[in-house]
Amino acid sequence: MRVRARGVEKRFGATVALGGVDLDVAGEVGVLALIGPSGGGKSTLLRVLGGLEVPDAGEVEVDGVRVDYRSEAALLEYRRRNGFLFQSFNLFPHMSALRNITLPLVKVHGLGAGEAEGKARECLARFGLADHADKMPAQLSGGQQQRAAIARAIAPGPGLLFLDEPTSALDPEMTGEVLDLIAELKEGGQEIVLSTHEMGFAREVADEVAFLAEGQIVERRPAADLFGAPEDARLKAFLGRVMRY
Numbered sequence: 001m002r003v004r005a006r007g008v009e010k011r012f013g014a015t016v017a018l019g020g021v022d023l024d025v026a027g028e029v030g031v032l033a034l035i036g037p038s039g040g041g042k043s044t045l046l047r048v049l050g051g052l053e054v055p056d057a058g059e060v061e062v063d064g065v066r067v068d069y070r071s072e073a074a075l076l077e078y079r080r081r082n083g084f085l086f087q088s089f090n091l092f093p094h095m096s097a098l099r100n101i102t103l104p105l106v107k108v109h110g111l112g113a114g115e116a117e118g119k120a121r122e123c124l125a126r127f128g129l130a131d132h133a134d135k136m137p138a139q140l141s142g143g144q145q146q147r148a149a150i151a152r153a154i155a156p157g158p159g160l161l162f163l164d165e166p167t168s169a170l171d172p173e174m175t176g177e178v179l180d181l182i183a184e185l186k187e188g189g190q191e192i193v194l195s196t197h198e199m200g201f202a203r204e205v206a207d208e209v210a211f212l213a214e215g216q217i218v219e220r221r222p223a224a225d226l227f228g229a230p231e232d233a234r235l236k237a238f239l240g241r242v243m244r245y
C-alpha cells in the first residue's frame with residue numbers, strides 16, 4: 001500500500017484527537033496495524049485516512065493521489081473506493097445477511113440486482129456463510145455477524161479496507177474466527193489498515209505497526225521489530241500493561 005500523511009490534525013472542541021500525524025507507508029505492506037491506549041487517536045486516524053472525517057490541517061495521499069477533503073463530491077468518490085468496518089456490528093438489523101450486502105452494491109455502487117446478488121452470494125460463500133444468506137443478523141452468532149459485515153465491506157472490491165477494532169465485541173472463539181478471516185484476506189492481496197488490541201495478531205499478521213498515543217504516531221516499525229525491541233518509553237509501558245497476562 002502507499003499511504004502518506006503529513007501534519008494531520010483533528011480537534012473535537014478542546015480535545016486534540018490528532019496532533020500532527022506523519023506517516024509514510026510504501027512498498028510491500030499489506031497490513032498496517034494501529035495500536036495504542038484508548039483515546040490515543042486510532043479511530044480518528046482511520047476515519048481521516050478513509051475519508052470519513054475531514055482533518056483540520058494536514059495532507060493525506062493514497063497511491064500517490066492527494067485526498068481532496070474540500071470537495072464533497074471528490075470525498076464521496078474516494079470513500080466509495082474504500083471498505084469500512086467498525087467495532088460494533090454494523091449490519092442493518094431488519095435485513096437478511098444477503099440483503100445487507102446487496103443493498104450498498106446496488107445503491108452506492110450502481111450494480112444491477114442480479115449482479116449484486118451474485119457477488120454477495122460469492123462473498124458469503126467465501127466466508128463460510130453460504131447457508132446463512134437469508135438469516136437476519138439476530139439469528140447469527142457474533143462471529144458470523146462480523147464475518148458478514150466484512151463480506152459486505154469487501155464485496156465492492158475496495159482499494160483499502162479499514163477495520164476499527166473488528167474483534168473488540170467478540171468472545172475469544174469468535175475473535176479467532178474473525179482474525180483468521182482477516183489473515184486470509186491479506187493472503188488474497190487485500191490491503192488493510194486496522195486498529196486492534198489483539199497484540200498477538202498484530203505481531204503475526206501486520207507488516208507494519210504504528211503505536212499511537214495522545215494523537216501522535218510515537219513509533220512505527222515492522223511488526224517484529226516494534227514488538228521485539230520497542231524503543232519509546234510509552235510504547236514499552238503500554239506493551240508491559242497489555243501483554244502482562
Ligand SMILES: Nc1ncnc2c1ncn2[C@@H]1O[C@H](COP(=O)(O)OP(=O)(O)O)[C@@H](O)[C@H]1O
Pocket residue numbers: 012015016017036037038039040041042043044045
Ligand atoms: N466525535 C467526537 N467528538 C468528540 N471527541 C471525540 C470524537 N471522536 C474522538 N474524540 C476524542 O478524540 C480522542 C481520540 O479518540 P479516538 O480516535 O476514538 O481514539 P482511540 O480510537 O485510539 O481510542 C479522544 O479523546 C476522544 O474522546
Ligand SMILES: [Mg+2]
Pocket residue numbers: 042043044164165195
Ligand atoms: Mg477507537
